[in-house]
Amino acid sequence: MTDRDRDKLAGLRKAKVVATSLLVGSVSLMVVSKLLEARYPAFGYVAAFAEAATIGGLADWYAVVALFKRPMGLPIPHTAIIQQNQGRIADSLGEFVETNFLAPEPVAAKLREVDFASLISEWLSDPAKSGSLSRFVLKLVPQAMASMDNSRLKDFVSERLMEQVGGLKIAPIAAQLLSAVTADGRHQKLLDQLLGAIETILTDQAALDGIRDKIRQELPSLFKLFQADAYLLKKIIASTGSFLDDVRGDPDHALRREFDRFVQAFIINLRDSPDYAERAEKLKRDLLGRQEVRGLAQEMWKSLTAFLERDAQSPESRIEAHLAGLLTDIGRKLATDERMSREINQGFVVALSAFVEQQKSSASTFIADQVKSWDMQQMIRLMELNIGRDLQYIRLNGTLIGGLAGLVLHVIEVLFRLA
Structure with a gap:
């Protein structure tokens, strides 16, 4: 006592x-x-x-x-x-609590008094608490992945992924991606890379020997006596190098304009041409039909699981550090975002009110049973x-x-x- x-x-x-x-x-x-x-x-x-x-x-x-x-x-x-009257008192008490204390109006009114967003923001803004939460989440991830690995969920996700990829129209997507690449002239950088690759070939001795052999095979025998193949190869390499230098140094070169026209025409065909669309779909079907591609989702899953397990066991987990920083940043931004705070508070009110409404009969029964057991x-x-x-x-x-x-x-x- x-x-x-x-x-x-x-x-x-x-x-x-x-x-x-x-x-x-x-x-x-x-x-x-x-x-x-x-x-x-x-x-x-x-x-x-x-x-x-x-x-x-x-x-x-x-x-x-x-x-x-x-x-x-x-x-x-x-x-x-x-x-x-123990039983009757117990039932009446449970019914009284359900009717008067757990009714929708007073429950919602009481919940509106609580600033859930502020509580969440204050909690997440503390780096120590965000770090604890991230460690807790990270410890659960390998277990969750293992549970999914032992179930059919992994196969289900792989099948749905293949179905979603199979339903995509490749040609319009490719056209949109290429349009984004050409919007700021990045395709010209690709042309520069191609020019650089050609220049590398022209400086490779094995490649030069191969070109010289081809020239010698096409020349008459008389020219071979005077080693015209070497002279022609030298002229070709010099002319080609000079041409490549001109293209590389002139952003308005005719070859660059021609390359622009080629790329734009290719994008238009990808977007509008049924023939290009059919070719892209055939390529997609052929790729998805290969066993290597079908096993790609499984391999990606295994790689992801292995990475998560290694990172979770590491004392300097990168995922934990990034997650803790993300949670802390969310908490700090939430403190200044009034609209988001209102939406979070309203969401809690709706969710908890619905939960109480669904469970209030169980609470009434629990109270009555407890009183009866006293x-x-x-x-x-x-x-x-x-x-x-x-x-x-x-x-x-x-x-x-x-x-x-x-x-x-x-x-x-x-x-x-x-x-």
Whole structure:
């Protein structure tokens, strides 16, 4: 028993002593005044007060005792009310909580008082807390991946991925990507790379020997005697190198303009030409039909799982660091974004209100079941400890009010006699 319970028990005992003493006093006063009334008529007023006070005190004593147990152990009907109606009280209490405390309007009103967004923002803005959350999430990831790996979910995702890729129209997507590349002239960088590759070939001795052999095969025998192939190769390499230098140094060169026209025409054909679209679809089907491509999703899954496991076990996890930084940044931005805060708070209100609405019947049943399972003697002691003092004051007030009512009635009776 706690100190607070001891104070309540002391107050209850004191109130019982006062109420009982007053009842005993009213009985004693009634007996004495009745004995003196014949000799001293004025004691009739005292007797009327004491008699009514005794009746009021006894009635309230009976009512208080009958609430918790049977008065003097007698099997009087409608006594020990709490014990006899435990089930009904439990059901009524559960229904009362469901109807009055868990109704949609008061629940939503109470939830609107809570600034969920501020709580989330304050929590996430703390780097230590965001780091703890990221570590917790990262520990769950390998387990979640392993669970999915042992189920058919992995195959399901792979199949859906292949279906989604198979349903894509490749030609328009390719045209859009190429349009984005050509928008800022990045395709010209590709041309520069091609020019560089050609220049590299022209400086490779093996490649030069191969070109010289081709030239020698095409020349008449007379020219071969004078080694015209070497002369022609030298001229070709020199001319080609000069041409490549001109193209590389002139952003408005005719070859670059021709390359622009070629790329633009190719993009238009990809976007609009049925023939190009059919070729792209055939290429896509051929690629998706290859076993290597079908196993690509499985390999990607294995690689992703292995990476996550390694990173989760690493003391310097990159994912954990990035996730912690992301969560902290989200918390700080949420503190300044009023619109997002309102939407989050409203979302919590709607979600939690719906949850309470769905579960309130279960809560009512839980409360009722808990009350039904209580030890009634213990519950009665608990109730008496908490409200018994007030009930004793009801006895006290009943004694006094009953006495005053009896005195008033006696005075009225005397006045009628005198009239």
